[in-house]
Amino acid sequence: MEDKTYNHLRNLPRAVPPEGLFDKIEAKIGQAKVVALADWRQFAAAAVILAAINVAAIVQYSQAQPETSPGMAAVENTIISDYEIYY
Amino acid sequence: MAYMPNTTDRALIAGIANCDAQALRELYNRHSSRVYNTALTYLQNETDAEEVSQDVFTKVWRSAAGFKAESQVTTWLYRIAVNTSLTALKKKQRRGIFGMINPGQDPPDFHHPEAKLEEREENKAIFSAIYRLPDRQKTAFVLSYVEELPRQQVADIMGLSLKAVEGLLMRAKKSLRNTIER
Numbered sequence: 001m002e003d004k005t006y007n008h009l010r011n012l013p014r015a016v017p018p019e020g021l022f023d024k025i026e027a028k029i030g031q032a033k034v035v036a037l038a039d040w041r042q043f044a045a046a047a048v049i050l051a052a053i054n055v056a057a058i059v060q061y062s063q064a065q066p067e068t069s070p071g072m073a074a075v076e077n078t079i080i081s082d083y084e085i086y087y
Numbered sequence: 088m089a090y091m092p093n094t095t096d097r098a099l100i101a102g103i104a105n106c107d108a109q110a111l112r113e114l115y116n117r118h119s120s121r122v123y124n125t126a127l128t129y130l131q132n133e134t135d136a137e138e139v140s141q142d143v144f145t146k147v148w149r150s151a152a153g154f155k156a157e158s159q160v161t162t163w164l165y166r167i168a169v170n171t172s173l174t175a176l177k178k179k180q181r182r183g184i185f186g187m188i189n190p191g192q193d194p195p196d197f198h199h200p201e202a203k204l205e206e207r208e209e210n211k212a213i214f215s216a217i218y219r220l221p222d223r224q225k226t227a228f229v230l231s232y233v234e235e236l237p238r239q240q241v242a243d244i245m246g247l248s249l250k251a252v253e254g255l256l257m258r259a260k261k262s263l264r265n266t267i268e269r
Contacts, residue, residue: 002264005213009232012210013201017123018137022115025144026108 096160103151111148118161119144121234122168128229129172131197131214135179142171158243165234165244169226194218216266224259227252 090099090113099117102110119140126139146167154163194215202210220228223245230241231252242252 002260004209005263005267006232008206008209008213010235012199014120014124015127015133015136015200017119017140018133021119021123021137021140022112022144024137025111025115025141025148028141028145029108029111029148 097156100147100151100154100160103148104154111144114147114160115144118164121161122164125165125168125229125234126172126175127199128214128217128233129169129176129225130179131195131218133200135175139168139171139175142175143168146171159240162240162243165230165236165240169230169244173222173226212267213263216263219266220259220262224255224262227255228259228263231256 090102090110094113096114096117099110099114103114122143123136123140126143127133127136130136130139143164147164154160195218197211197214197218198207199210199214217225217228217233226245227241230236230244231238236244238249238252242249245252247255
């Protein structure tokens with residue numbers, strides 16, 4: 001049985017790779033480059049957007065600070081003045 | 088750059104490392120049959136073997152710069168082909184289990200494209216038995232008896248000693264005998 005198996009494998013001609021296989025490989029290599037480039041652009045775009053959001057948040061926060069303080073002070077004053085009614 | 092038939096495989100790898108597509112084409116012309124036939128024996132499906140061959144040469148393109156000159160180019164290529172085939176096979180088997188198409192490790196209904204009509208049943212039985220072998224036994228058997236490589240090269244590809252390869256082959260032959268005789 002063993003000899004028959006090995007003879008069969010030994011005498012079996014090699015399969016021929018399909019035509020156009022190399023073209024597909026070349027396309028895949030090209031595609032890999034394009035994907036890599038697209039990835040870099042996406043990373044760069046994401047980083048710029050993230051930085052812009054952070055800058056906008058900081059600017060908005062610093063502009064909002066002076067407005068909030070007097071508001072809070074006003075509320076506190078109201079509370080104090082309310083308390084004063086009972087004196 | 089045009090490559091002559093006497094250009095060594097190592098020179099081609101050096102060319103590929105410098106992104107020379109012509110060098111890759113020449114390497115493909117020389118070795119695609121080895122890669123495709125190895126993948127075909129593992130996966131036993133022509134479309135899958137084609138995909139694995141694409142992956143192997145894409146990996147060669149990407150990692151040619153890291154090729155270590157102490158091993159033969161064919162040894163390196165076979166190592167990539169075997170690993171890529173085993174990974175593809177595992178993926179296929181996993182997909183089979185979840186998709187309930189081919190649960191477990193049942194061999195596909197495969198006839199080698201070059202098998203003679205009168206030998207088709209025998210061919211199917213042999214390839215089916217090879218498919219059922221455990222990974223390391225399968226690799227030792229495929230490289231030794233299908234690819235007909237010298238034992239030392241099989242040992243180099245698998246990163247094992249000659250003795251370990253002989254042991255794997257003995258077990259593989261025993262398993263094949265049992266499966267085929269059943």
